[in-house]
Amino acid sequence: MGLCFSKSGSDRFDSDQHVEFVGGNVQPVTSKEDWDQKLSDAKRDGKIVIANFSAAWCGPCRLLAPFYSELSEKHPSLMFLLVDVDELDEFSSSWDIKATPTFFFLKDEQHIDKLVGANKPELQKKINAILDSVK
Template sequence: MGHCFSRDKSDGADSDEAVEFVGGNVHRVTSKEDWDQKLSEAKRDGKIVIANFSATWCGPCRILAPFYCELSEKHASLMFLLIDVDELTDFSTSWDIKATPTFFFLKDGQQIDKLVGANKPELQKKITGVLDSMGK
């Protein structure tokens, strides 16, 4: 299972590379205000939020990104968010992110589950569990 623990940008894997982190129904969070707005929307619409704390330089994040986008298209009853840990460093630190990717599952703004690492089967399993709990 893949995790990235440190930031080493000297490997050339910078954001110029054509990896699509946002697509499908994935919303990119670029500020704390943006985060608050998305959480309010999710609460209003009765959606569970999946927040992906990720980084453009992280190999496992890059591999998982297209799958995350696919999941967002398949499960419109959930809200999929993407937070770049480098773009929102202080915010990410407040969530105690130790490795990327880290996924938080939130209902009404409260954490109900968490997954650390680029584990496709486990991510799928947790999403299925969340959908089952919602009766969808």
């Protein structure tokens, strides 16, 4: 399982190594207000939210990004969000993010589960459990 704890010069990546973090049905969160609106929309639509707190410089985050995008396409009944911990530093701190990626699962704007690390099988397992619980 991969984790990133802090950014340093050696963790930086060149622009030619850029990975598309927002693909499929993944929605970027650009502000606290944007977050609040997306959670409100999810609650209104009866969707469970999966929020990926990630960073562009984080290797495990970059490796997991295509899989996260794939999941968002496979499960349109869920809302997949992406929060860049550098762009929304204060907001991310309010969620007590210690490592990236960190995934929060929310239902009706309430935290129901959490996963820390780039663990594809565990992320899939948690999504399947959530989908089974709403059937």
